[in-house]
Amino acid sequence: MKILVALDTKDYSRKILKNVARLAENTLADIIFLGVQEAGTNPAKSIEKALLKYQQDVYSHFSPEELPYADFSSQKWKEKGPGDWIMTARGMKEFCLRIRTGSVAKQTIAVAAEVGSDLIIIGCGSKFGCEWDGEMNVPLRIAKDAPCSVLVVKHVRKAGEIVSILDQSVVSQDSLEMVNQLVTLYDAGLKIVGVKEKKGGKKDKIEKKMVDLLKYYNDLGISAWIKLLESKDVKDYVTQSSRKAIVALWMGGKESLLKKLFSRSMVDKLLETTRSSLLILR
């Protein structure tokens, strides 16, 4: 698994590190910490310092004998291209620090595509809904346009429940595993909510998918509850759930009803109302 974590120097970035470390520990993932600066011919000192500090914080989560990543102390920044710097330590797994210039959302999406990341994690401030360094657009744009799953962490708090919303989308093994990891991370219960379209024809397909999911999670010993919703009830249900639970939306695939239901403004609203985190699964 490859996890890309978009970070800056703000508090909301620092706060997500503990969960990143636990995820890394549970999944033995390759990690990329990405900092983005507006412009410059050299990496900004503040971002360099922040990324190195964050790297040390994650490393300190592991005991020396369990740390799957190599030591960073002898590593230096290398210029990968104009406005693109990298520092990599390769142990059993790879840990990479990267700084790029440009727009945060665009660079995060670009790096995610380049490295083939499975998950992007990004924190956000909650003062004005869900913002990144005062900008409302960044978490939203990444959540909407990323080529992989995205976890937006607004508040690092224990969530009692993960509510996963499922429609006709293709459910990949990786995304199942991701939900599984979140359940473990937050010691939460799992609600699997199936969405049926108005035209009843695809009900069997959704139910078959829900059976498969239920079996998968039951076999892992994860408590899961089932609910079925009409498509007209989804938005209200998700908005309400987002206040207390982590909402996981499966939004992959051409057939995705959720993609149609959850317009930009709706995802924006979800990011605004959530008091925990939002996971977009692809």
Next chain:
Amino acid sequence: MLKTLLYINEDLASSIALRYLAYLNKVVPIALYVAHVEEADEKEHAGTGWVRRAWEDGVASNGKLLVDRMLRTENIDCPLAGRPKIFVGDRETEIIYELRSGNYDLFAHGYLNTADPDDFFSFINSPLHAKAPCPVLVIKNLTVSKKYALLCADSVDSRKLVEKSMQILGDSTFGFDIVFFKFKENEQLVTLEREEGGRNLVEAETLLSGMGKTAENVVVLSGTPEQVGDYLKDYALVASTFPGRKSMRMQTLANSLASVLLVR
């Protein structure tokens, strides 16, 4: 052993119900009978006598294939007490007849929770449930828990609830809690003092004590049906009396993600 009739169809609700009963069998020994009704279109058949019988046999064989497929797919760890029963006709009529003639202790079937409590009310107020001669287990989820809840409220006949529930669950290895529900529009669920449960709660506890049973916890909850319904989700099941009308307790049962045992 509890003689139990489980109605199945080829759907998610039945899949969950089969698995749930396999789990329940470990806690409450069950003699499990499975039934399915093929509701064929009467316009499709013609004739009487052997012609009709041949038609019915054909329809029934479809039902048998369906049940065999379900049992094979689910592969539950719970032996069936007899061969699956396949009927042709109106689902509710056939099931009611079988429940009465078969002298069952419990009728069970699956139900997929939806957002609308009215759906649940319509479901439990169907003629099937109105005429069922035994308690009904509405299986909503596969909650693997060692506890069930007795849901009391001011509208609940405590004697019926305790006596009928104990007939089903009294010999099980389940622990249980008493949850007394008081409706109030709160921001959050509030736990009240035990005394707030009033006479109904005291009666329930006294009756249980007389049977040598003690609840592990007794809790009086003040909140909305959604809040209490959510609270109940970790129980293996919630036992209550049949709600006769669209009450707050009915809505709580509708909102409960735990399976519901209804007694009268």
